[in-house]
Amino acid sequence: MALRLLLVTIAIMALASSFANASDPSPLQDFCVAFDDPKDALFVNGKFCKNPNDVNANDFFFRGLNKPGDTNNPLGSKVSAVNVANLTGLNTLGISLARIDFAPYGLNPPHTHPRATEVLTLLEGTLYVGFVLSNPPPGMKNKLFTKTLYAGDVFVFPQGLIHFQFNIGHSNAIAFAGLSSQNPGVITIANAVFGSDPPINPDVLTKAFQVDNKVIEYLQSQFWYNNNNN
Structure with missing residues (x-):
């Protein structure tokens, strides 16, 4: 009985440990520069890795955040x-x-x-x-x-x-x-709910927001600006 209890305890601890470590793992290499060409490349976390021998400083460089973004839009x-x-x-x-x-x-x-x-x-x-x-x-x-x-x-x-x-x-x-x-x-709430493609069934949104269906139809007919487009 004691041995069985010990085995169950170990199993629970192992399961808890697996859940605790379910997030993205730490990199196993110094870097993995994303690469679009899969030839001779390693696929890691949704991207192919560029051959380390072909990596240079420009792969870690971005220029332009000193420039203001264009706020002349409906959201400002x-x-x-x-x-x-x-x-x-x-x-x-x-x-x-x-x-x-x-x-x-x-x-x-x-x-x-x-x-x-x-x-x-x-x-x-x-x-x-x-x-x-x-x-x-x-x-x-x-x-x-x-x-x-x-x-x-x-x-x-x-x-x-x-x-x-x-x-x-x-x-x-x-x-x-x-x-x-x-x-x-990024999921912008109004854009996602009222501007999806294809549109969410108005009956769903009418019941969810507890408003008249004309309100939903109006909101779905609007242009929902996306301020995250680069």
């Missing part, structure tokens, strides 16, 4: 991302970066990053920022955490949670964000 904001798509040396390193420019009263609308926590530093201006918790207790609403940021302030948005940034100042604002993924992904 622009996200300039640096991730594995435009800086191939980030592949397997688990980090990326973004510059976010805001016109006065510009908004980076509610969105999530399914694969990354975000830490945001405000360089110029004044931002109202916040995120919403998941899984509220029965009878409770999702808790909102908000803060007004000034130049030099830092705020963290936990992975996967809905968050936003809104320029409440009368001048432009500039922020830089670090993200804990080479490809954090």
